[in-house]
Amino acid sequence: MVRWxxxxxxxxxxxxxELFTERGFEQTTAAxxxxxxxVSERTFFRHFPDKREVLxxxxxxxxxxxxxxxxxxxxDAPALDVVAAGLRAGAELFPDDLRGWARLRRAVIAEHPALLERERHKMAGLARTMRAALVARGTSEPAATLAAESGSTVFSVAFGQWIAEGEHRSLAELQTAVLDDLRSLTGTTPDRGTV
Structure with missing residues (x-):
């Protein structure tokens, strides 16, 4: 075994x-x-607490x-523009060469209710964190919660589009488009100086 x-x-x-895709999530062990x-199984557990966390x-x-x-x-930016700035920063972590991996990951998660629940928990955590950051900036309730939950939804919708076959726009472009759709639903327009 390779030590390092x-x-x-x-x-x-x-x-x-690759193993989750070929064999299935349940049939694949950390070993x-x-x-x-x-590498050894111990090495695996030095990097990840369990196989689920790899995803x-x-x-x-x-x-x-x-x-x-x-x-x-x-x-002085409105709450939704602040969320847009946060989403833009997060989108930088998703270069185009990660798209194929993300598609496979989504397919594995979609097949397992426990993994879907973990994904939902992840998005809820993102919304909670955004809400806390908005409140810390002085955004009052319920605006902080509405903006944060909307931001989490924008990320999820845009990410689903980003991994769709044939999609070539960046995650940042898709997030902007989804956020624009949300704004049109609510009759608001972005402050282009902050978005």
Whole structure:
């Protein structure tokens, strides 16, 4: 077994997704994933607490990027424009070369109710964090909750479009389009100085 090699975490993620796709999530063990990469099962558990978390790794990076984007928005920006700034910052974590991996990941998650529940929990966590950041900026309730929940929904809808076959627009472009659709539903327009 290889004791250490650069990129072990990424290789474990790639192997896990391949095995989940070929064999199924339930039929794949952490030991299978480790063996596919040529490392010990202990090495797998040094990187991930369980096989489920291979699919959800990066959540904290996304939340941190979104919050940083929220904090960097102009102080006088409306709540939805602040959320747009946060989503734009988060979109930078999704380059086009990640799209194929994200499609496969979504397909694996869609087949398992427990994974779907984890995905929903992840999105709820993003909304809670955005709400707290908005409140910290001085946004009152219920505007903070409405903007944060809307932002989470915009991210989810845009992400679903981003991974669709044949889609070539960036996640940031799709988020802007979805947010524009939301604004048209509510009869509001963005402050183009902040979005």
């Amino acid at each position: 090699e650069p990129g072990t975490r990424e290789r474990l993620q790639a192997a896990a997704l 299978d994933i480790a063996a596919a990469v040529g 959800f790794d990066g959540q904290s990076r996304l939340v941190d990027a979104v919050v940083e984007g929220l904090r960097a928005a102009p102080a």
